[in-house]
Amino acid sequence: MKELSLHERFAIIALNGLEVETMVSAKKLAVRGIMAAKILENYLDDDISDGLPELEFKKILWASTRKLKAEENKITSELRDKNLLSVIPSILNCDLYYVTSGVEVSEYLCDSDEYTRQTESIRAELLESGEVSSEVIFLWWLLRESSCFYDLFSPLEVDKITQKLNEIHLTSKKAKSLFNLKIQRKYEQIIVKYLKKKKEIFSTAIGTGVLYVVPFFERRQAVFIEVEEWFSDDDKRLACVLDRFAEKGHIVTVIKTGTVPLIKVDNTYYECIPGQVIMRVPIQGVRLRRYVMI
């Protein structure tokens, strides 16, 4: 069992599932959070009377994309050396459009045991009665600023934690000084709100149905895999899907066969619905639809 620093603990949670190649808003926030965590590491023991160095946090807020990329490379190699991070192919690589255009997308995958240990220990401390440590207060703020917080807690838990943190805010100078700081730019706050809403909508049964008709909104959850011949039967369609996933290095388990098979790809369930896309000629295949348990 390794003893990790604050920025490593945060990086394990924030980088998990992010795309490697692109510097999207979510990744910018995660990397800024990692940079902020490095500053906060110096204040874990101190009882801050003069407040935190706001100028340092402002520098992070206005850091260039190049600087963020350099910071990302630094932390990812640090975590890889400790065998806590790997790069896996994204499910998008299996989509017809991505295969034919030759675009490869990969994602960060953090060690699942360490990820569970980190997230669950934060949950335990915030949801249990008793004192909350400096580390967890700092991690909570970092998760809030990088918008990962709402992925880890249910709305009911968020209410309970907010109440607890309000009390801490009133009594602790350290918390007061920290909670007022921001590492999100104004337009990023709008993007984050939009992405959160989008995720909420497309996680429902109706949302996944809409996504099936209009995959543009979240292609990751509506991957289209073509079949080799027209009017293939159920088995041939499923075989094409399994071949594509095997070729792209994904672990797939078939849960149910039939006209609409149910498969599990990298811990997410999908229904394989026969369909077609119209290009110069119609291309028949299978559209994956995220399976939502009702």
Place this chain on the structure above:
Amino acid sequence: MSRQRSMEKIMASEYVTIGELVRITSSRYSTLKFYTEEGMLPFEQEEENLTRRYKREETVRRIEYIKKLKSDGKSIPEIKEILFK
């Protein structure tokens, strides 16, 4: 606000919190909370709103035992029966 205890200190202490148990055993908080509420993990608590404290060695052993019973295919009522025998 105090600091979290280091792994070294946790492993040397007699009592641990539920958060520290999560760190030692890599179990989910909700799982340990459920075991606690079902009476499968004994704890001590000085007052109602204070942190629950678990005897480290005994509790870790018990969690490992529960995990083993679960992997053997035992259900929670069956595990409880075995534990309380």
